[in-house]
Amino acid sequence: MKYNYFAAADIGGTKVTVSIADSNGILIKLYQRVQLTGRNTAVPEQVINLIKIASEKICTPLKYVQALGVSTASPFIIRDGLKSVAAPNLCGGLAKERGAIPNDWCEIPMEKVFKEHFKCVLIDNDCVSAVIAEHLFGAGVGEDNLLYVTWSTGIGTGAIVDGRVLRGKNGNAGHGGHMYIADDDAQCGCGNFGDMEVLTSGVAIARMYGGGISTKEVFSAYRNGDARAREVIERAARHFARGLASMNAILDTKLIIIGGSVFLNDGDILQPLIESEFYRSFPALSSGVQIKPSALHSYLGDIAALSLVMPEEWKDPWKRERPWEKAPETVVIE
Amino acid sequence: MKYNYFAAADIGGTKVTVSIADSNGILIKLYQRVQLTGRNTAVPEQVINLIKIASEKICTPLKYVQALGVSTASPFIIRDGLKSVAAPNLCGGLAKERGAIPNDWCEIPMEKVFKEHFKCVLIDNDCVSAVIAEHLFGAGVGEDNLLYVTWSTGIGTGAIVDGRVLRGKNGNAGHGGHMYIADDDAQCGCGNFGDMEVLTSGVAIARMYGGGISTKEVFSAYRNGDARAREVIERAARHFARGLASMNAILDTKLIIIGGSVFLNDGDILQPLIESEFYRSFPALSSGVQIKPSALHSYLGDIAALSLVMPEEWKDPWKRERPWEKAPETVVIE
Numbered sequence: 001m002k003y004n005y006f007a008a009a010d011i012g013g014t015k016v017t018v019s020i021a022d023s024n025g026i027l028i029k030l031y032q033r034v035q036l037t038g039r040n041t042a043v044p045e046q047v048i049n050l051i052k053i054a055s056e057k058i059c060t061p062l063k064y065v066q067a068l069g070v071s072t073a074s075p076f077i078i079r080d081g082l083k084s085v086a087a088p089n090l091c092g093g094l095a096k097e098r099g100a101i102p103n104d105w106c107e108i109p110m111e112k113v114f115k116e117h118f119k120c121v122l123i124d125n126d127c128v129s130a131v132i133a134e135h136l137f138g139a140g141v142g143e144d145n146l147l148y149v150t151w152s153t154g155i156g157t158g159a160i161v162d163g164r165v166l167r168g169k170n171g172n173a174g175h176g177g178h179m180y181i182a183d184d185d186a187q188c189g190c191g192n193f194g195d196m197e198v199l200t201s202g203v204a205i206a207r208m209y210g211g212g213i214s215t216k217e218v219f220s221a222y223r224n225g226d227a228r229a230r231e232v233i234e235r236a237a238r239h240f241a242r243g244l245a246s247m248n249a250i251l252d253t254k255l256i257i258i259g260g261s262v263f264l265n266d267g268d269i270l271q272p273l274i275e276s277e278f279y280r281s282f283p284a285l286s287s288g289v290q291i292k293p294s295a296l297h298s299y300l301g302d303i304a305a306l307s308l309v310m311p312e313e314w315k316d317p318w319k320r321e322r323p324w325e326k327a328p329e330t331v332v333i334e
Numbered sequence: 335m336k337y338n339y340f341a342a343a344d345i346g347g348t349k350v351t352v353s354i355a356d357s358n359g360i361l362i363k364l365y366q367r368v369q370l371t372g373r374n375t376a377v378p379e380q381v382i383n384l385i386k387i388a389s390e391k392i393c394t395p396l397k398y399v400q401a402l403g404v405s406t407a408s409p410f411i412i413r414d415g416l417k418s419v420a421a422p423n424l425c426g427g428l429a430k431e432r433g434a435i436p437n438d439w440c441e442i443p444m445e446k447v448f449k450e451h452f453k454c455v456l457i458d459n460d461c462v463s464a465v466i467a468e469h470l471f472g473a474g475v476g477e478d479n480l481l482y483v484t485w486s487t488g489i490g491t492g493a494i495v496d497g498r499v500l501r502g503k504n505g506n507a508g509h510g511g512h513m514y515i516a517d518d519d520a521q522c523g524c525g526n527f528g529d530m531e532v533l534t535s536g537v538a539i540a541r542m543y544g545g546g547i548s549t550k551e552v553f554s555a556y557r558n559g560d561a562r563a564r565e566v567i568e569r570a571a572r573h574f575a576r577g578l579a580s581m582n583a584i585l586d587t588k589l590i591i592i593g594g595s596v597f598l599n600d601g602d603i604l605q606p607l608i609e610s611e612f613y614r615s616f617p618a619l620s621s622g623v624q625i626k627p628s629a630l631h632s633y634l635g636d637i638a639a640l641s642l643v644m645p646e647e648w649k650d651p652w653k654r655e656r657p658w659e660k661a662p663e664t665v666v667i668e
Contacts, residue, residue: 162502167495168479168586175583181515192579249529252506252507282409282512
């Protein structure tokens, strides 16, 4: 097992991170702004290039990298049996505002490009990867029915039901943010009116408060007793909790793990608001459900994609030793 | 395999049906009003009694019945590892209106009672059983990602994702009717305000129209050009479609099968209304989803519970020969 290296990539709307690990831990992490210009293969080619740089920096030939796990913004569409990414925050051709993203892509042939370089490639939505990682190493260890929800600039979800990860026909079973929550005029980036993301996300909280202040500033205003901040945050939390109750009505989960910057920064305000609304819903379904913050939080970017391809025999030692906490500093590539 | 008999029971808020089948088909079907008085074991004891009557009528000793499949109103709670039913339409102690149901039960120890009589007992929610049956014999044959939704006096759901039936921690992953759909004052029997059931069910359509007329009469009024009926039905269909889009955002399904009396009676009105709203939602998720009526419809009561326990070797012949269509007339037991 001398040459047993695995690569992981985390692809979001603003950045790409890439890492390489061996059985002892993460050896290197690179970070680069996501390249949203050029051909629609630019992003996966950027990832491949970063993996090459990473492998050179650790003096490990690329051929020793056994597999690549990719955690990415989505949704996916399937082309010739392979996952392409059709995410409005990466593809300018799908964005609500023309020109907001400097390309006219409608899809990114992610799996196709990666398969040209790696025999084993596993690609999942970032929240599906996150629920797998929380289940293996985080707040969901030992639980067969759990849900991961990110409360960040957007809202995403990933679920394990009866011990199995939900993927669905195109791997898109992680889009709880696009569930309808209310009859409302607010339009989400996806086109839906009144969905969970447009009513509760970090961006939504800032938009609903108005005046151009940031989400963080809305929470500061809440802490300073600002009545409008209270109204906006309570409404968002109420709708967020109703979204959780809706997911639970479909999935009958045991544990809801919440991550993402909005919740992790201001969970002390949000958790009681969420709980008071959530447990008010149909008691036969809501009672017995636990709501917990993510245990991996800032490490998810490093460990979620890797979880997709990690060999079975690494898992127990990694549970004990938590090597992601001792990973080297991220190297920023300009 | 001479003594290879299987029993099935379908338990709803108003009636119980029981059947016994062998590999060639359904041999007998009994129907009785559900007995909601006495001890909280009354309903499963009623089912056992009906199975005894049925086995006598076909001159087959009860010991030749290999297993019992039960499709029932729910939700379930788990007591000592066994499923109890805590359904507000069976348990007077849980009903919204006191006195509406003539008992004070809070749960029915369904599996416990059945296990005293049968070694093999499988109990599922009626819509979970229905999706299994539609997948085996109905509109979902060959599909790995499908959803069954009943649009009847209430709303229920059952899902198969990635080829596997979703059950969840207590077997309650079939309660899409209790997803929140709108901020609305209407209160569901489950206690939720603004959920799918209270905004779209047959009962809801009659209630929203008002004046004490039936759901059927609201649809007749719609066909006669009544403006209020149009408004009520269009609103219900819009909310129903938003519920389907929400479920699809979580499950990434391929096929939505709709059953239940409301849809099966007036699907010609409802299907185009649903489709126009559903396909307006996030195209990356909604496009490629098919919406179809149930293929088993009136047979579901007979075949769904049986599907839970049917031996593998029966399935192909039953697919070809559809023996449920040739089942004997139901015998009504007073």
